Amino acid sequence: MSERDPMVHIRMSAELRESLQEKAREANRSMNAEIVLRLETSLSPYSPVPLLIAGSGDISSPEQELVGMWRSMDSEARHAFWLLARRLSGTNPPEI
The missing domain is CATH 1.10.1220 (Arc Repressor Mutant)
Structure with a gap:
């Protein structure tokens, strides 16, 4: 800055x-x-925050655990996690 x-x-x-x-x-x-x-x-496009703000009701314990893990990661780990999750879910990772 x-x-x-x-x-x-x-x-x-x-x-x-x-x-x-x-x-x-x-x-x-x-x-x-x-x-x-x-x-x-x-x-960030990799952030779960917009999903949580939009709110689709309560989130489950596993979802809360994932959010907690996400929040503890640095940006490089978040990017890697996002790409892995996209690959495992069968969706194409975004081009960056």
Whole structure:
């Protein structure tokens, strides 16, 4: 990130801020880096977040476990996982 990147000021609850601070601290990142990473991840074509936001009711325990695994992966692991899942499901992986 450069100093020329635009700055954005947002409001959030104290609880959300504390949660983000804790996650950033655990990952040894700044708050800014944590927020940017989470936003980039949620907008990635490989992210399960849009599916969860769209909501099709409750998700099962195995689905929750997969989401938890996904969230613990870095972007390279997520990409590999996505390609493997697409191959196993019989769909063609996206061209990247």
